[in-house]
Amino acid sequence: MGMRIVPALLVACAIPLVAGCAGSPPQSFVPGGGGSSAAPASGAGSAGTAAAQAPGLRKFAFPGSVQVQFQTPLPASGPQRAAVIGYENYARSLWYAVYTHGSSKAYQQFASGNALTFIKTLIRQYTADGYTLRGTIVYFDTTVPSVYYGAGALVESCVNASGLFKVDSSTGKEAGTVFSAKFGFYQEQASAGKKSDGTWWIGHTENYPAADGGTAGMCGG
Amino acid sequence: MNRRVVFLAGSALIAGLVAAVASTAGVPASAAGGGTSDPPGGTPPTYTKTVTGGVSVTGNVNGGGGGGGGGYDETYNPPACWLQPQYNQPQSWQAGDPQESGSPQAAPDADSFWWSMALDYPGLEEEIGHVPEARNDINDDFKMVQNGQNDVPGGQNPVTSAWVWWAPNWLDDAAGWSCVQGLLGAANMNNGFLDLEPPQPPDNGTPGQITSGDLAGLARAALQLPRVTVHTRPGGQSDTTSAYVNAPTEVYVTYNPGPRPSDTASVRYAGGLYLSATITTSAPQVQITTTDPGATIDDNHTCSQGAPCKVTFDSPTPNGQPYTITATVTWTVSWTTSDGQTGVFTNPPSQVQATHTVIVREIQTVTG
Numbered sequence: 001m002g003m004r005i006v007p008a009l010l011v012a013c014a015i016p017l018v019a020g021c022a023g024s025p026p027q028s029f030v031p032g033g034g035g036s037s038a039a040p041a042s043g044a045g046s047a048g049t050a051a052a053q054a055p056g057l058r059k060f061a062f063p064g065s066v067q068v069q070f071q072t073p074l075p076a077s078g079p080q081r082a083a084v085i086g087y088e089n090y091a092r093s094l095w096y097a098v099y100t101h102g103s104s105k106a107y108q109q110f111a112s113g114n115a116l117t118f119i120k121t122l123i124r125q126y127t128a129d130g131y132t133l134r135g136t137i138v139y140f141d142t143t144v145p146s147v148y149y150g151a152g153a154l155v156e157s158c159v160n161a162s163g164l165f166k167v168d169s170s171t172g173k174e175a176g177t178v179f180s181a182k183f184g185f186y187q188e189q190a191s192a193g194k195k196s197d198g199t200w201w202i203g204h205t206e207n208y209p210a211a212d213g214g215t216a217g218m219c220g221g
Numbered sequence: 222m223n224r225r226v227v228f229l230a231g232s233a234l235i236a237g238l239v240a241a242v243a244s245t246a247g248v249p250a251s252a253a254g255g256g257t258s259d260p261p262g263g264t265p266p267t268y269t270k271t272v273t274g275g276v277s278v279t280g281n282v283n284g285g286g287g288g289g290g291g292g293y294d295e296t297y298n299p300p301a302c303w304l305q306p307q308y309n310q311p312q313s314w315q316a317g318d319p320q321e322s323g324s325p326q327a328a329p330d331a332d333s334f335w336w337s338m339a340l341d342y343p344g345l346e347e348e349i350g351h352v353p354e355a356r357n358d359i360n361d362d363f364k365m366v367q368n369g370q371n372d373v374p375g376g377q378n379p380v381t382s383a384w385v386w387w388a389p390n391w392l393d394d395a396a397g398w399s400c401v402q403g404l405l406g407a408a409n410m411n412n413g414f415l416d417l418e419p420p421q422p423p424d425n426g427t428p429g430q431i432t433s434g435d436l437a438g439l440a441r442a443a444l445q446l447p448r449v450t451v452h453t454r455p456g457g458q459s460d461t462t463s464a465y466v467n468a469p470t471e472v473y474v475t476y477n478p479g480p481r482p483s484d485t486a487s488v489r490y491a492g493g494l495y496l497s498a499t500i501t502t503s504a505p506q507v508q509i510t511t512t513d514p515g516a517t518i519d520d521n522h523t524c525s526q527g528a529p530c531k532v533t534f535d536s537p538t539p540n541g542q543p544y545t546i547t548a549t550v551t552w553t554v555s556w557t558t559s560d561g562q563t564g565v566f567t568n569p570p571s572q573v574q575a576t577h578t579v580i581v582r583e584i585q586t587v588t589g
Contacts, residue, residue: 108343112341112342112343113341113398114261115261116343117261118258118260118261121258122258125258146301146396146399146400147403148301148302148399148400148401148402148403148404149400149403149404149406149407149408149429150403150406150407151402151403151404151405151406151407152398152399152400152401152402152403152404152406153399153403154395154396154399176257178257179257179258179259179260180257180259182259183259183260186260188260189263189394189395189396190395191395191396191398191399191402192399192402193399193402193403193406194402194403194406203341203398203399203402204395204398204399205260205261205263205395206261206262206263206394206395207259207260207261207262207263208262208263
């Protein structure tokens with residue numbers, strides 16, 4: 001029965017686990033209070049909206065040439081608000097990880113499952129190809145259509161990725177948009193979950209090009 | 222991702238979990254550079270399947286065939302996730318767990334399920350890596366249960382073969398995984414990703430456990446309504462069909478495969494049937510409409526071949542453009558479960574529409 005100690009530890013931190021159990025040291029969040037301390041470190045790159053100043057939203061030191069914008073105000077309260085904060089942190093950490101070629105590990109706090117796999121794929125690709133980023137990606141019409149048991153939520157958002165470009169780091173020349181033309185405008189469905197430390201992260205994403213119609217059609221540019 | 226395949230190869234969990242956790246559709250393996258990685262794709266937002274395949278559906282189901290067929294139409298609001306009896310005590314652990322890919326001993330059990338879920342949580346995975354003997358200790362817990370001992374300190378003993386491992390199952394899409402994250406956070410299961418319990422009857426009120434209503438919802442979402450075809454008499458080829466002003470045209474509908482579909486969803490595990498839900502449908506109610514605003518419709522709401530409805534057109538089709546006859550067929554869908562629960566689905570309505578076009582002419586007569 002002594003062997004229960006470790007499993008008990010794991011179980012205790014396992015569900016919904018993760019952040020509190022993660023080996024990587026916790027990284028500080030933007031101080032609370034809804035104050036002005038969350039202004040981007042440089043330029044307007046990290047958010048460009050008042051929502052970026054909300055408690056819990058992580059800021060990233062993007063250069064002025066890279067902007068990750070969220071146009072939809074955060075939900076007022078509750079798990080909806082927490083889930084969207086988790087989603088915005090996920091998206092910002094994704095692009096900051098790409099921009100830094102993985103030097104920033106913040107994304108590990110905000111992504112798991114195929115969302116994490118996707119970030120790692122992009123980091124590898126941009127590192128191997130010597131690309132950096134330039135331009136603006138816009139997340140708009142963000143909603144939380146479903147909340148489950150107060151600790152899981154579906155986040156849906158339209159994304160305009162047509163203005164964010166891969167740039168050759170050595171020549172400064174653009175090498176096309178970050179995604180194929182098909183994903184210039186698309187809808188992202190993200191699974192948000194509450195972690196043991198009370199913050200939320202993204203465990204799974206599915207993405208549908210606006211051109212394919214259906215509910216994604218409303219995201220068309 | 223590779224480790225997941227190693228742990229679960231041979232398990233019914235593989236396809237669903239790989240899809241749910243590591244779906245990289247639309248993400249080419251472009252680590253070599255030069256490519257464009259698009260964001261992860263997904264299955265269309267309808268006709269999803271469950272992840273573990275723990276619910277089987279037979280009868281008239283989407284996509285045809287048994288075993289769940291083409292999946293669940295989320296238009297009908299099935300539950301996104303739930304707990305269900307997945308294994309029993311004799312399926313707790315086996316030598317060599319978690320089994321590796323290709324192992325002849327590989328089989329689904331509670332131990333392997335735990336590990337498959339743990340891999341979805343990189344923080345936990347990392348923690349396990351930092352604790353000496355953690356893997357063995359975790360496996361030993363399941364081994365205790367396999368040997369009839371409760372692994373929860375102070376828990377009821379002995380653990381008999383009738384005891385059940387409850388595990389999450391969910392629809393294989395973003396909503397399903399959202400739901401299961403919430404469920405795992407709220408259910409406080411005694412083994413993290415699984416809950417070991419003595420036998421319990423269905424609908425006992427335990428939060429998260431699949432209920433009669435949940436299973437009926439899945440059965441409804443899996444139900445495929447028949448294809449409906451509209452026929453007219455006199456017949457003929459669609460746009461050239463002869464129908465005549467002021468002369469009744471008979472209209473009837475046929476159904477493939479039949480007019481009253483049904484299906485049954487079941488939760489079974491090694492301990493036997495836990496719960497089943499059967500969907501039955503009423504006789505179809507038919508409503509006929511047409512694009513001729515002046516037409517008279519004698520609609521008996523059956524419009525069968527033996528008792529057809531009648532449409533009397535008021536005017537010929539203009540400029541050769543046919544009128545459209547539309548049959549809207551509606552069923553009342555009811556459910557009953559193996560533990561005696563019953564209900565009726567009312568929203569959204571269960572409807573199928575089918576159309577048929579006719580060219581209407583005036584009868585030319587010679588008088589005087």
